[in-house]
Amino acid sequence: MPLDSVTARAVLREVDDVAVRLNVLPSSYDGPEVSLPIAQRRRRRNAGLGDPVGVASLMVNEDGVLFWHLGDINGVPSGRRRMRRGVPDAPDGEIVELYHFDKLEPNAVNTLLRKHDADLNDHQGLSELTLKKVGAAGQAVQRSALTVPPKGKKKRLLFVHGTFSKTEAFFAGMEAMAGGPAGIKTLFRRYDQVLAFDHPTLSVSPVMNAFDLARLLAGIDGPLDIVAHSRGGLVARWLLDGYGLNGSGPYRAVLVGSPLAGTSLASPPRLRSALSVMSNFGTALKLSGAAAVVYAPFLSVPLALLRIASSVLTLTAKTPIVDAAVTAIAGLHGQSRIADHPELTRLRAVKLVRPPEYFVVRSNFETDDPGWRFWRWFRKDTLRDAGSDLVFPGPNDLVVDTDSMSDIPNVKIAASSVKDFGTTDLVHHTSYFGQPGTLDFILDKLS
Numbered sequence: 001m002p003l004d005s006v007t008a009r010a011v012l013r014e015v016d017d018v019a020v021r022l023n024v025l026p027s028s029y030d031g032p033e034v035s036l037p038i039a040q041r042r043r044r045r046n047a048g049l050g051d052p053v054g055v056a057s058l059m060v061n062e063d064g065v066l067f068w069h070l071g072d073i074n075g076v077p078s079g080r081r082r083m084r085r086g087v088p089d090a091p092d093g094e095i096v097e098l099y100h101f102d103k104l105e106p107n108a109v110n111t112l113l114r115k116h117d118a119d120l121n122d123h124q125g126l127s128e129l130t131l132k133k134v135g136a137a138g139q140a141v142q143r144s145a146l147t148v149p150p151k152g153k154k155k156r157l158l159f160v161h162g163t164f165s166k167t168e169a170f171f172a173g174m175e176a177m178a179g180g181p182a183g184i185k186t187l188f189r190r191y192d193q194v195l196a197f198d199h200p201t202l203s204v205s206p207v208m209n210a211f212d213l214a215r216l217l218a219g220i221d222g223p224l225d226i227v228a229h230s231r232g233g234l235v236a237r238w239l240l241d242g243y244g245l246n247g248s249g250p251y252r253a254v255l256v257g258s259p260l261a262g263t264s265l266a267s268p269p270r271l272r273s274a275l276s277v278m279s280n281f282g283t284a285l286k287l288s289g290a291a292a293v294v295y296a297p298f299l300s301v302p303l304a305l306l307r308i309a310s311s312v313l314t315l316t317a318k319t320p321i322v323d324a325a326v327t328a329i330a331g332l333h334g335q336s337r338i339a340d341h342p343e344l345t346r347l348r349a350v351k352l353v354r355p356p357e358y359f360v361v362r363s364n365f366e367t368d369d370p371g372w373r374f375w376r377w378f379r380k381d382t383l384r385d386a387g388s389d390l391v392f393p394g395p396n397d398l399v400v401d402t403d404s405m406s407d408i409p410n411v412k413i414a415a416s417s418v419k420d421f422g423t424t425d426l427v428h429h430t431s432y433f434g435q436p437g438t439l440d441f442i443l444d445k446l447s
Contacts, residue, residue, distance in 0.1 A: 002064025003283065008096040011283045011299065012058070014292075018119055018300040019099070022112065024307050026054075033443045054103050057406055058279060059093035065394055066283065067093060068275045068302065070310050092338040099303070104311040109328050112201035116304045120297055121166040121198050126150075126216045129159070129167070129183060129194040139351035141171045141180050143196060145299035149318070151219035154192035155248075158444070160199075160213075162230020162257070163331070163399075164297035167196040170229065172291040173434025183439045190446070191225075199235070202304070205334030206231055207343050211237030214245065226254070227444050230399065230429065231335050233258020234347075237408070238331055240356045250298035251356040254442050256432050261407040262337030262344055263400045268327075271309060273378055273391045275302040280374040281398055286429060287371055294430045303330065311338050337404065351410045358416045359445045362405035364395035367425035417445070 012026070015095045043441040084278045104112060109188045117124075125145040128150075131193040150156070160437055161167055188194055197216070199209045213235065217224075224245065228236040239250050259266075265274045282298030310327060333345035334343055365375065375398060376382040378391040395402040406418055421427040 003060055003066070003287075004063070004064070005060050005094045007287070008058070008066060008283060011286050012097055014286065015296060015300040015303070016141075018296075019117065019303050022101075022116060022304050024099050024101045024303040027100075027417060037406070043075055052138045054307065055102050055309065056099045056306050058096045058099075060096050063094035063377075063411055064284050064370065065377050066096065066276055066279045068272055068279065068306060070272070070306060099306075099406045101307045101310070103309060106358075109308050109311070110203055110330075110383060112304060113329065113331070114200065114306065116301070117200035117202050117204075119300070120374050121163050121200070122204075122214050122298075123166075124198045126213075127167070127198065128187075129196050135249065137185055140175050140184060143167065146195075149216045150195065153222040154220070155190070155223045156220065156225070157187070157191040157194045158224060159196045160226060160228040160232035161196075162228075162232045162252060163201045163335075165201070165230070166293065167198055168293050169291075169430070170227070170433055173431065177417055177434055177436060177439075179436060180439065182232045182444060183436075187439075187443060187446070195382050197235075199233060200331070202301070202329060202331040205250045205330040205343065206234035206237050207242070207334060208330070209235045210243055213239050215245040216396060220245070221251075222252055225252045227256070227442060227446075228253060228258060229432065230258060231331075233260060234335055239417050241350045241352060249354075249356075252359070252446060253356055254359045254361065254445060255405070255422065256361040257397050257400050257405060257429050258360075259335045259337070259400045259404050261348070261401075261404040262341060264337045264396070266336040267338060267391075270338065270391045271305075274406075275306055277374075277378050277391055277398070278302045281429075284372050284374070289386055290430065305332075316434065337401065348409045358408060358411060358413055358417065359441070360406040360413060361421075361432055361441060362402055362418065363397045363421035363427040363432070364402045364423045365397050365425070365428040366423050369425065372425075381441040395423070397427070397429040 016026060016029075020029065029035065039187065055071060059067050059069060062065065114338075123143070126146045126149065128146055129141050129143055132142055134138055154264065159167055161169060171184070174184055183397055197213050199212065201209075217239075224247070226240075227234045236253045236255065239245070240253065245251070264270065265277060267274075278298045279302050282295050285295035367373065367375070379396065380390050380393045392401060407411055419437060421435070421437065427435055
């Protein structure tokens, strides 16, 4: 059955506490009033300063696809008390939830992003990973923060997570699948030290993440292998090809679902639809039984981003203004698939005499499952109504364009170095590490 508003609303309750911390308040919120009084808001509007309170609504259409709308609908005022009196009809579906929020001052955008980065991942920095007894209850992998950066010659493995994520997401799938704990144990046995780099992904670009990581690894020598997911692949490339490491290497990296040429999901003109994709994805993940570390970020991040977007534009604004909004979100802008990207253009122009050895894992997700068919609404070659809802021009894993995942200019990647799941209804952006084929590929290439 297609998604309905009651089910979608129940899913959103999972992140109500995050929404309140972001000051993006759902209509059901009954806490202290935080918005400006109506009289004060009226005076600001009359003075030409605009309404300081923003409104957004999440709607579901008859096919069970979620869409964001920013601004009042059918003249519904943005005050919380009026919102409680009833749910109005929406122009393109039934309203799942109404939100209101104070618009941000320009200098408060990065403060909000840093705050939400801390919500998403509260243990940022370099950690050492070790194994508990395989098969024991709970996670097999445990983390210990490194108070002193690693040094010296050792054979090391490094995990670098993706957008809105944390290191635990790597192992949530691997530990649950048949043969996963044994495979993890085999992988860890090959190294003298296993590290993880947890980092902010909204307030900081991949370039700056890599800058921080390069400083933390400045004292190491010896072989370094990297397993990176999503934008973690860009962090890895900036580390190895952009900044470089002082050690003798060699260096190898397995890049899983990585936006090496950027992702259309972070393209400025597609901002509204990108938020809708995230909300659909998070809802489908939750309803399919995914772990909270996997689905919750895709439910909460749109709330933070729409508050930022509403502070500088409407989602129907002209492209230059939308560009400014996305540029303000450094973590998205750093992986935006646009022509002449100021950062990616530099990275993609690098030519090394002895480049690292790269391996790639990719997929193209398509399914007829009613709970996941939202993908058809955001892809050009299957778009129901050509136009505003386009996000992806072609194959993708719901977050990254498939052709971007192996696009490394000046580095030849052999066919044997690519694990391509092809068109599949099993492998999407957050499920790579729940597939035996991914772990088997990593074990084979990093042997």
